[in-house]
Amino acid sequence: MINKRKYFLLLSVIIFIASPETVYLKDFKGAEYRTKESYLYGRFEVRCKSTYREGVLASFFTYYDGGTGVQDWNEIDIEILGRYGNDVQYNIITPGQMDHVHHQFVNFNPHLDFHTYAFEWTPGYVAWFIDNEEVHRQTGEHIQTLIREQKIMMNIWNPAYVGWIGNWNADALPAFAYYDWVSYYSYVPGSGDYGTDNNFTFSWTDNFDSWDQSRWDKATHTWNGNNCDFIHENAVLQNGMLILCLTDSTNTGYTDLQKPSLLWARANNDNDKIFLSFTEELDEASSENAANYIIPNVTINGAILLQDMKSVELSVSGINPSESYNLIVMNIKDRAEANTILTKAVTIVKAQPLSFPVKINVGGTATMGFLEDQEWSYTKEYGYLDGTSTQWELSIEGTEEDSVYWADRYGLVTYMIRVPVGSYNVKLMFTEKVWSESGVRVFDVYIEGSRLIDDLDIYNQAGFRTAYESNFSNIIVDDEVLEIHFCAEEDNALIDGIVIEQSNTGLLNEPAERIKSFTLEQNFPNPFNGSTIIRYSLPSEGNVKLKIYDLLGSLVFSDNLGLKPPGEYEYKWNAYNNYKNPLSSGVYFYSLEENNRSKVKKLILLN
Known part of the structure; x- marks a missing residue:
């Protein structure tokens, strides 16, 4: 991922010539809306719907614009990239323009409907929320460097960095991002009534009924790496919303004269x-x-x-x-x-079905029966959407397939493979070739919308330059594309190889006949220490969410499991809370929600 201002000097592109008119240098026009006031700590909330255009992003963030140079950089981001239909990107940028990026998998398309996004910024942590549920938190030394007052900002723009943002297509203009409201809550530890531990209190909300010029400015600037200028006309207040527009230089504002193609x-x-x-x-x-x-x-x-x-x-x-x-x-x-x-x-592009087992040397060339890595497109049967490949030639312990582990792709978010509707066994291949200590590279892996690897630390699992495999059986694919999604917690996610085998192509038709009701089974073992298995069954397709509460009714853990077809499932819970911290011994209640119904059971944790 490339920081939207990284390695570049912020530029003004407004040139004043002999006439009083303003001349903009770029072919495309975006928009940015920013507060006049700056804020130190607080809870920042927005209800918005982003734009579904590859090569474009919409954002909600805070930024220190004191202009004292990169050594004082302070920024906290929510960025929704139009190339993904199931991902929200978070970032903290600290002095020296150091990125701390996390991609959050979501079980909805953020471009199709409004959702509430928020983050809490305190001296000890930054935490992000979606629809009032915490989904990611960062702590550590870099949080202590966020000491500058920051302005609240929203913008829409088309970055120049294809590897991060995807391929830009001007025929997809105009693009619109919709903001329903923004709220700010000040940080008042010990005396508030809102947010985590009631440490925040309401300060203001703007419903965007009109342009409040005492609170907001419309930006007129750009920077190298941004393919548009920000102009006043493209920040539109209409129908009780702020609408940020990305347009060509002729048809500016909230208007659509472009024919679909x-x-x-x-x-x-x-x-x-x-x-x-x-x-x-x-x-x-x-x-x-x-x-x-x-x-x-x-x-x-x-x-x-x-x-x-x-x-x-x-x-x-x-x-x-x-x-x-x-x-x-x-x-x-x-x-x-x-x-x-x-x-x-x-x-019409014809499919070229892959032969099973499908074996991909991610980041590398064809070797030992593994296919060469390639970029995903509508003409390809498999490929990466993003990330950077690296090539090594060194001894890898614990494998005879050294040449597969020599190559990897790091910093990736999504890998796609076209397969027939059916059930598959998937093997993911990893090795840590850079870091020789635990806790430096940590990431999650989702397959078909389910988080199947939580907090993977390759070095901790296998050691340095040693092969490590994760195997998963009966992965159901119902849309002819198997999707693997990577979410970095520390540093960058990576992968060396993927192997896919067919397990039972008729599985999708069986559960609907066999399973008659929505069931949640008692966890096993119970009581338990360390981890336990929770099994459940779905008679029909549904969005599934697991929540765990303590005896006081406080939510301690939640996981959006995504859209599931009919079938029988099991979930391994490691007795962590949402902050990745182990829970203490006690009685807890686990709730499985599916569409508009839920079931609850009790479990006992003994540490």
Whole structure:
């Protein structure tokens, strides 16, 4: 990840010429809204919906703008990147422009609906919250360097760093980020009535009914690495919201005159579905009208607008795998229903199914039956979205596959592999080749929305330059893409290799017939010391969340387990709280929530 101002001097790009008009140097125009006042400590909250555009981010953050140089840098970030549909990025930037980045997996798409995001900044910690639940906390020496008063800011912009932000496409403009309100609570330890330990008290809320010029400024600056200028016209107060706009230099403000455009079309492995990707969110009625799609000599049986509102799934019949096909799209409107796509034809990309077992040398070249690493795209069957590869040539203990462990990809967030709907066994391969002490590199790993590795410290598990494997069975894939998500806690996540084997491709159809009710079983063992297993069953697909409470009813641990298909599951709990600290002995209650229902049972921890 590249800090949005790192290694660059902040620049003003406003040039005053003979006339009093302002001339901006960049082709694209963004917006930033910032407080006049600066704040030292507190709880900072916003309710917002970000923009779903690759190459763009929307933010809520605090920043010290005293202008005394990088040696005094203080900044706390919430940044939502448009390239991810399930991730929120947090960062603290400390003197010397040192980044402390964490990617938070979320079981919702932050671009599709409003959510409340917050962070608490105190002398001892910074903690981030989503919808009033703490999801990440940083402590340590770097927190002690956050001593500068900071302004509250929000912006939308298109960074120049493809590896971090993804590929920019100007045809996807305009992009809008919506802010419903912002609240600030001052830090008053021991005398407050809000937030963690009631250490905060309400100061103010702005509902954005109008531009309060006594509180807020609209920015007019940019910096190297930012591909847009901030202008007043693109910070719009309308309909009780602040709307930050990213536009071209002509059609500024909260207006959309751009026609939607088809980016690509791809067939699935069975050639009975075609997936289409568009530049922007679509009108449901026109996008689901099968008559608006033509594939010569192929029957289109139906069209469905998918959840991201930018993708369409066509059900088709009559495709010959050995032939090439073109898709023609017409008469489709965007969400504003004011702009209609120009008739366009694209060649349908054919799937090239992988052979099992799928073995990938992440970060490296083809070796020992492992495939070469590659970047993910609509034409590829697997690949990384981000991260940096490194190559080594050294002895690795505990393996005969040294050449696989020589290469790795670090700083990555997402790896994707196309597979048929079914159940899979997954092996992840790691080795620590840089740090020779525990606690320096720590990260979580999610597979298909479930956190399956918590606080992995490779050195602590295996030692220095020694192979370490994590194996998982019966990973269910119901959308033909197996997604692996990495969330760094300390330093950067990394991986050396991935191996995927089929376990039971018919598993998805079995649970619905076998499981008749939503069940939560008694944990085992119980009482327990160290860790325990919690088993549960779902008769239908649902969003699942596990919560654990103490005897006083205080929430001590929660985990969003994501969208789960029907099936039987087990969850290993290590008796930690949300801050990764071990809990004391006692009686606790564990609650499993699924959609609008829940079940509760009691467990006993003996340390």
